[in-house]
Amino acid sequence: MLEIAGLGHRYADGHQAVEGVELHVARGELVSIVGPSGCGKSTLLRCVAGLQRPSEGRIAVGGRPVDGVPDDLAVVFQDYTRSLFPWLTVRDNVALPLRRRGLARAERRAQALAALAQVGLDGTAGKYPWQLSGGMQQRVALARALAYRPALLLMDEPFGSVDAQTREDLEDLLLSVRGGTDPGGRADDGGGGMTILLVTHDIDESVYVGDRVVVLTGAPGRVHSELRVELPAPRDQIVTRGLPEFVKLRAEVGRAVRRP
């Protein structure tokens, strides 16, 4: 689904953010990317999203080289107060991107309401984002991405600005909406569900939600190591985090992040 080869990016000021990054993500996989702060995680994500042209290397999404923002890609940004449009209602925020899908207005609205229901936000459609709590705003951002039905979903520290309890709820929500096991779903995407690339600085989170954890080194960011997460599904905040396997993986990721 996603192929990254020899990716490097140097900013105009000479700062080398990432270097020689190799990464392959299979369809339907959820890959967490962790690393020390300033390791170029966000640069990597921006390059994949086509928001930034890398200075070296190749990126292909669904077999097509990235040149501009791919059509079937969505992003959930960390800063929901800035990524949502405060002049639009919650429903219109979710429905606006669907214009690109060539849907009629009524159809766009119906899909927006379905996506809002999927993230547990029934009844907020007529409100404005700033009337909601931080956790709910990030749910709106997630609903916007889900309604768009992307093949590849990028998440840039999506739960970094909410409190711990909300964070756990959002992690479980993400696990429940991927793959389309829920009603309102995604039966039409040819199977395999969404591919998700999640950037985080939270080691526990990377293990808890991921199928695989990719650890980057400090600047310039390179792939330090990859760990496959073989935790049983469904994952549960209490049970899963108590498993010896989880504790072991968390320690491994933690060591990898701290070791240069």
Next chain:
Amino acid sequence: MKRVGLGFLARFWLLVLLVVAWELAARRAGDLYFPPPTRIVSTMRELWWSGRPSRLWLSERAVDDFVPSLSHLLLGWALAGIVGIAVGVGIGLSRIAYLVLDPVLQFGRAVPPPTLIPFFMVAFGLGTSMQLAVIVFGVVWPVLLNTAEGVRAVEPVQLDSARVFGLGGFARLWYVVLPAAGPRIFAGLRVALGFALILMVIAELMGSGDGIGSRLNAAEREFRPDQLWAGIVLLGAVGCVLNGLFLLVERKALAWHRGARRTIT
């Protein structure tokens, strides 16, 4: 209801007090140059509100004075608004255009608009086109510069969101850039409205056959201080009403902005 009444009292007691004091002082002084407010109001009624009820009591003279003034004011302001927003968006979206044009714009803005009146008189003659040119040239700057600043200050994350979700060209402009710049654009339009009233009066005072400004000129020639005062009070009231109407529209259009700001702070 009671709270509204108290609020009104709290805000306007000083104005009422000043008018009453002025009335008493002017009556006692009996000076021709400083007529009491009641006299000013009766002059205003005699000049402009002595018409038939079917025409909202507006006199012939009121129609002759108000229609040209207000139509020039609103048309000039609207034209300046359209031009200012269009050019401002263009400049705000392009870094290069901004860098190249900024000095030119700063100079254009710095030229005091009334200095252009003699030139516009020569170029357009006396009349509507001259007055419109003065108003448009004078008030386009705050709209243009505010729009350009507003467009430049759109949150990068909002623009990234628009790009990621495939909003390009017109959709990006209409659904993201213009609303994001809305608060600045409205601020520019409000300043422009105040300027437009000033320039309308100046253009009329400096030479024109009709409008409220030329009524003031006539009152000066006929030595009618009460009519001069009537004109002053009328123009002040026009300014207040226009600003009030504008604020109503702004409040409705930017309700999201006030709400969002309240919750963030």
